[in-house]
Amino acid sequence: MSERDDAPFILTAQLPRDMHSWATGLRTAHFPPERNYLQAHVTLFHALPAQCGDEICETLARLAGEVAPVPAQLLGVMSLGGGTALKLESPDMLALRDEIADRFHGMLTAQDRHRPRLHITIQNKVTSKEAKALQAQLEDAIAPSHFAFRGFSLFRYRGGPWEAVRDFAFRGRN
Numbered sequence: 421m422s423e424r425d426d427a428p429f430i431l432t433a434q435l436p437r438d439m440h441s442w443a444t445g446l447r448t449a450h451f452p453p454e455r456n457y458l459q460a461h462v463t464l465f466h467a468l469p470a471q472c473g474d475e476i477c478e479t480l481a482r483l484a485g486e487v488a489p490v491p492a493q494l495l496g497v498m499s500l501g502g503g504t505a506l507k508l509e510s511p512d513m514l515a516l517r518d519e520i521a522d523r524f525h526g527m528l529t530a531q532d533r534h535r536p537r538l539h540i541t542i543q544n545k546v547t548s549k550e551a552k553a554l555q556a557q558l559e560d561a562i563a564p565s566h567f568a569f570r571g572f573s574l575f576r577y578r579g580g581p582w583e584a585v586r587d588f589a590f591r592g593r594n
Contacts, residue, residue, distance in 0.1 A: 427576040427583075428467035429476055431520070433490070433513055434571040434587065435462065435540070443506060443540045450504065450543040450554055457581045460540050462508065462569070464517045467577065469527045477586060479523055480572050483516060484588035489568035490516065492538070497558050503544035504554045506562065510538055513569055 435443065443460030468476055492510035499505075514535060521528060543554055571589040575582035 425473070425576070426470045427578050428470050429465070429473065429585070430463065430575040430577050430582055431465040431468060431476075431480075432573045432575070433462040433464055433510075433538075433569040434573050434589075435460065436567050436570060439494075439567055443542065446506075446542040446558075447540075451541075452543075452545060455545060460542070461573075462538055462540055463536065464513075464572075465520070465528075465532045467529045467532060468524060472524065472527065473585075475523075476574065479520060480574065480586075480588040483519070484571055484590050485592060487516065487590045487592045489570050489590045491566065491568050494562070494565045494567065496562050496564060497555050498537075498539055499551065499555060500539075500541065500544060502546055502548060502551055503541060504551050504558070505539035505541045505543075508538040508540065510569065513538065 434440075440460055447456065447458075447460050490510060490512045492508055492513060495507040495509055497504060498507035517535070521532070543551060569590070571587055573587050574585040576585055577583075
């Protein structure tokens with residue numbers, strides 16, 4: 421990993437492939453196309469420190485080797501004010517995130533010092549009226565369900581589409 425690269429790292433939790441495809445389809449259908457250059461994702465950290473690339477990869481590789489796919493639940497639709505998301509719940513994923521946050525304590529941005537509300541953004545930066553209309557449309561169509569996160573994905577943020585760095589599949593045992 422280049423120590424001179426100042427692009428921060430983004431860490432996401434990997435959705436099951438079928439759920440990822442489905443959510444990406446929703447995002448493609450409803451996210452303003454001029455700003456939609458990402459697939460569906462669940463962000464755990466928005467800006468892990470650029471200078472810690474090797475340490476981040478070592479930490480993620482260790483955790484992925486110890487942890488089995490992480491149970492989670494799709495709860496339904498969530499308002500983002502000017503957008504719409506799929507609300508998720510996973511105490512175990514948040515516990516893993518806490519462990520990573522502890523490892524990089526003192527180096528996290530203000531945004532990353534707080535636990536996220538796990539979600540998949542499918543619409544953002546629209547009017548409140550547009551967001552409420554989509555939420556009403558999806559309310560009965562999105563059924564609660566259980567799934568498991570299958571790993572972590574690490575990216576570099578360079579101002580536009582994210583640059584994939586590495587995936588870390590969960591391969592521990594239950």
